[in-house]
Amino acid sequence: MTAPEPARDDRPTDRPATDTPTSGNPTAATASPAKNTPAGSSAAGSTPGASTPAGSTATGSTATGSGSAASNGTAAADGQRERDGIGEVVLRLDGVVKTFPGVRALDGVQLEVRAGEVHCLLGQNGAGKSTLIKVLAGVHHADEGSISWLGEPFAPASPQAAMRAGIATIYQELDLVDDLSVAENAFLGHEESRGGFLRRRSTAARTKQILARLGHDHISPRRLVRSLPAAGKQIVSMARALSHDARLIVMDEPSAVLAHDEVENLFRIIRELTAQGIAVIYISHRLEEIRDIGDRVTVLKDGRTTAANLPARSTPTRELVSRMTGRTIEYVFPPREVKTGTTPLLQVEGLSREGEFADASLTVKAGEIVGIAGLVGSGRSELLETIFGARPADSGTVTLNGKRITSIGGAVRAGMGMAPEERKSQALLLDEPIYRNMTLATFSGYARGGFTDVGKERAAAEETAEALELRPRDVSRAVRTLSGGNQQKVVVGRWLLGGTKLLLLDEPTRGVDVGARAELYQVIADLAARGVGVLLVSSEVPEVLGLADRVLVMREGHLIHEAPASEIDEATVLDLVMAGSLMEGEPA
Amino acid sequence: MTDQTTKASLPAQSPPVEPPPAPAGQRQSPANWFKGDGAEPLRRNLGLIGVLVILVIIGAATRPELYGDATWVKNNTFTILQQASAIGVVTVGMTFVIIGGGIDLSVGAIIAVAGVWSTTLATQSYGTMGMIFTALVVGVAVGLINGVLISYGRLVPFIATLAMMVAARGVAAQISGKQTQVSANTTINDIASTRFLGIPLLVYILALVVAAGWVLLNRTTFGRRTVAVGGNPEAARLAGINVKFHTVLLYALSGLCCGIAAVMLTSQATSAQAAMANLYELDAIAAAIIGGTLLSGGRGTIIGALFGVLVFSTITNLFAINNLSTEAQNMVKGAIIVAAVLVQQFRYKSLTQLLGRTKS
Structure with missing residues (x-):
């Protein structure tokens, strides 16, 4: 249960956009998830290798919204060329709608996430990204549409239910308790206990294990979270996700609080997680990051999917930006005569x-x-x-x-x-x-x-x-x-x-x-x-x-x-x- | 439609010192301060008034022979009011502090320091005004220390006033040498026994403080700032209100009320000692809370706090005339605090639900 070094060798950090042919069998990359998946999720974790990349791509393109079918066809093909090592579809959203009083926050979202991929969500403020991840995290419940998780209909009743199902969310505002230790935060809400007494030693040991998996075994499980820098807190959030044996980790702008070299470290961890077959939904406004870490991109605008499964590295910026802009909401700005002062x-x-x-x-x-x-x-x-x-x-x-x-x-x-x-x-x-x-x-x-x-x-x-x-x-x-x-x-x-x-x-x-x-x-x-x-x-x-x-x-x-x-x-x-x-x- | 014309232009800008003249009919002079919402405090405190009535009925039922005597009833009412007078004054100050988002656990201790300091032989030699002046100044000074510690020392109000509660009792014991200091000043001693138009002077003092507190809270900029500071300190700060300085003033006000109460209690006992006004902080907080003051700040009424005090002193009186133990009395008081807060929560909840409905 250590950091999967061999997997990293198969997935160089600087991957050219078109290096892998479609037909290539991703033996090494798909094998590593099975090897490295923790025991708790081994049953599900060993499946990615079974599905062929070609098969799943076909499903991907048919599942996307009709409004953007044309672009998705090419996108899916590009995505296939992009890289291998992506497993079967673990999460699929179809026509998901969520309304709040006066606002249709989600208005038909299509999303498809595969095991072992970094799927980027792109969209302007108010596009519905936050609502979408809250639906996945069990905070909100979708009004319409279908969500399937590991092939079964999915409607988490609570954040705990989503966590138990294997979907962990790392919010932008890290939801850690400053005055608890790293281990206590990692296992908050599902503490290891016997007869009501905390099993501190085994909790600490398990936390240590998870931290090692994240490449951060130098962080003591007993350390107070308050004393950690922002990057360290993010590691703890990720440790919490892994403590649930998460198979999908949703990260909401994780790099916003990080300095440049810390972002590099974050990416290293994400690559190790995906190599273990864990899927990541990555939200960021920084295109360079998306190009660096992402596999596929889904673009949201006004609560709708405007483009799905675009290849993260090869889609022109122009296209991404155009998918995000051009409002359907009418902004009515009053005409006005500008009469400004001189000083x-x-x-x-x-x-x-x-x-x-x-x-x-x-x-x-x-x-x-x-x-x-x-x-x-x-x-x-x-x-x-x-x-x-x-x-x-x-x-x-x-x-x-x-x-x-x-x-x-x-x-x-x-x-x-x-x-x-x-x-x-x-x-x-x-x-x-x-x-x-x-x-x-x-x-x-x-x-x-x-x-x-x-x-x-x-x-x-x-x-x-x-x-x-x-x-x-x-x-x-x-x-x-x-x-x-x-x-x-x-x-x-x-x-x-x-x-x-x-x-x-x-x-x-x-x-x-x-x-x-x-x-x-x-x-x-x-x-x-x-x-x-x-x-x-x-x-x-x-x-x-x-x-x-x-x-x-x-x-x-x-x-x-x-x-x-x-x-x-x-x-x-x-x-x-x-x-x-x-x-x-x-x-x- | 007139809508069109009013829409075209925003109101004329004018500096805050010279607000646009309001229609003459809407001008408020001191004469109609009490108009309009005059009955509102009574309506809001119907529950507490109900409790008071019930307590009187219980009293009349348990001791019918006493309640049959009109003179006894009158005197007993004055007894209740007199017992409520000092704690009532303290509660007015406490209500301001709590509405302003704080708490003052040191009120009992401040009374002790003020009472002891104003009855030392040295102070007594300065005569009546010297003693009263000393009590008030000591009260304000200790309140100021509380306020400065909380505002500028950034101590949590609970901690700062808890420390003051311990320390001030120590100061009082030190000054008095743990002795009861008898007041030789007959003017001071006579305050408690003097009646004007048949009503005890202490009751007038209580009425005066309550009235002043009501005006201060509801009709002055100070009161408005208090509600703003307690209700949303950030909004108050961003509106240019000096939140820290205002907080200092609130604790000083509480200290002033303690100084007044110290004089009243000294007069009642014709002496002062370090242990005087024991647990007044809890009675004052409880009275403010059951009077509808929100412990988190931003909402509360002086009239409600007064009714809270009256409920407590009526209970005390009820147990006294029936020769019942103080233990049973405390149990009932505790139950009343819980019941009052539960009722308020329920009422507030249904109110917000109502407002939520009208919105959508």
């Missing part, structure tokens, strides 16, 4: 925060909308919060109208307002009435001698509610009862009341339905027309392009590109954001 309202120079972002410089003029495009974790939200004074900067300056901003109080007094990313936890008092939420930053202004004047507050809030077309208009309603879009209007209304000159918006339309989005866009445009400067952050590229006058692209803590919104398109931004190779030419 900068906000000036940010060389702003840095260790480990978050570095040397950020930007300006926003009065009446201008500046958009920052970037992935989650690129440092964009941290940058916005630092500009607002909510996080102390390590170096650099923020000035608004010539005034240095160093604290929230100073920012608010100087005329800055912010609608943070997490509306409910960072901006609203959910049980308090609308008008009190609207006046949260300004109620002192309505007070005389410290005594609040509810009448004045209500009148001002009602006026703002009318202007923002807030529904319901009754400002004494608790904010909890409002829809996401109307809650966001309350937050924006708060800063309107304060006479804000610069508004910072972090993901303003997250959790807002399509109709309310258009209204929010109108509100933002109106604000700019009245001379308010807007600095906007969004993971939705079309939103940034449609709303902003000027676009900044942020990647890994750096502002890497700036262009007028009219001179840049979605594909270019997406490519910059994902660090793809569009600029560097296509792979052969």
Whole structure:
């Protein structure tokens, strides 16, 4: 039960796209899973070698959605040429639909995952990737469509059930308990015990074994997870997956928290896992990683599979990006006349925060909308919060109208307002009435001698509610009862009341339905027309392009590109954001 | 439609110091502070009022001969109110702290320090105002230490005030030399026995503190900040409220209430000692909680807390007139705390379900 060295020899890390002929019998690669699969799953683990690659490819292409059948045909053939060593189909999703109130998060997903492959899921934010993995993990239940796992219908009632069935999920936000040891975390929820007493020694021994399998036997099972770096925590998450004898491991952006050399190590582990016949669903926004580690790619857009089983290494970036873009959701951006001031309202120079972002410089003029495009974790939200004074900067300056901003109080007094990313936890008092939420930053202004004047507050809030077309208009309603879009209007209304000159918006339309989005866009445009400067952050590229006058692209803590919104398109931004190779030419 | 015209322009921007003038009818003057939602606190506390009525009925049923005597009933009511007065004052401060997202376990100990310090021979030599001033200043000072430790020392409120609870009792014992310090000041001693219009002065003090607390919570910027800080500290911070400083003020307010209570208790006992106001922290927290204050902060009422205090002192009185043990009394108190919180949870749940329905 050691790391499968021979298997690695058969699977060189730098695999050319077309090195293996279709007819070649992948003896070595398919044999190793059987040899190296842990005893617990040996019965199922030994099967991959039985199915022929040609047979499974045929099933693959017929199973994919009718809407993209043409592309799938070629994709499947390419995928076959890509590499061998991929076993039988272990997971198959067909027409899976999941609706939440107001949103069709999954709208007919096709997915096919084979034993021993790294299957990449690609899609923009909101494409349904998170919902999909939650369906697989047993957190959500599909409304329609079929899921088969190891040839049988699969509908896990709970995350535990999915785990027991052999599907483990490593979430982006690692779900570890910091104050438990590595071993305790690995076996959390299925502790080894006898008569209610933990069997600490055997747990530690088994954890040690799993860590060795992951090539990390230097991590002590007794060490507290708190003391591990991000990469170490990820190893523990993987150890937990293996402690369940997982046959499929879903990894949601595992590289987002890792440094470059740690990513290499992650890939080494993934290769060892797949060599043991374990299937991996790998989600990442970084195309270079997908090319490096992935075998096949399925692209999601608006909850639908737009392309399935594309070969990860040889599919042109252009095609991948085009499958991800071109919205079916209509973004209605209000037409507007741009009348910006001449002097900068906000000036940010060389702003840095260790480990978050570095040397950020930007300006926003009065009446201008500046958009920052970037992935989650690129440092964009941290940058916005630092500009607002909510996080102390390590170096650099923020000035608004010539005034240095160093604290929230100073920012608010100087005329800055912010609608943070997490509306409910960072901006609203959910049980308090609308008008009190609207006046949260300004109620002192309505007070005389410290005594609040509810009448004045209500009148001002009602006026703002009318202007923002807030529904319901009754400002004494608790904010909890409002829809996401109307809650966001309350937050924006708060800063309107304060006479804000610069508004910072972090993901303003997250959790807002399509109709309310258009209204929010109108509100933002109106604000700019009245001379308010807007600095906007969004993971939705079309939103940034449609709303902003000027676009900044942020990647890994750096502002890497700036262009007028009219001179840049979605594909270019997406490519910059994902660090793809569009600029560097296509792979052969 | 007028909709079209209002939609076209957003409200005129004006600095927060000069809000747009509201329609004259909606202006609020101090005269209509109590209008509108005046009956609301009563409605919200119907359950506790019900409990009070039941307790009185039980009292009347168990001791009909006493309840037949109108003079006795009047005096007994004043006894209950007088017993509730000091703890009631403390509970008002506690309610602010809890609504603001904290807890103050040191209130009993603060009372002891304030009481002992204000009755040393040296302090007594400064006369009545000197003694009252000392009690209030000591209370505020200890509260400030709590607040600074919690806000700027980043201690968990539970830990900081637990430490203060232990330490302040120690300080009180040190100052008093473990002796009971008798108050020779007749003005102080007379507070407890003085009646105005037939009602004990202590009851007036309680009423005054409760009224001031209600206005402070519901009608001032301080109260608004308290709810914001306790309900969602991050939202309050991002709205430009100085959460840390406000938290310090809340503990200082609790300390001030303890100082007032120290004077009241000193007057009742005509003395002060290090063991005075024992377990007041638990009674005050329990009263605030059964009065509808959310232990996690952000929600609570002063009137509810007052009813909570009254329920407890009525139970104590009920057991006293029936010559029953304090053990049985404590068991009943414990049961009432649990029952009150269960009822609240149920009510809150059904309320949110109702709101959820209207939303969809």
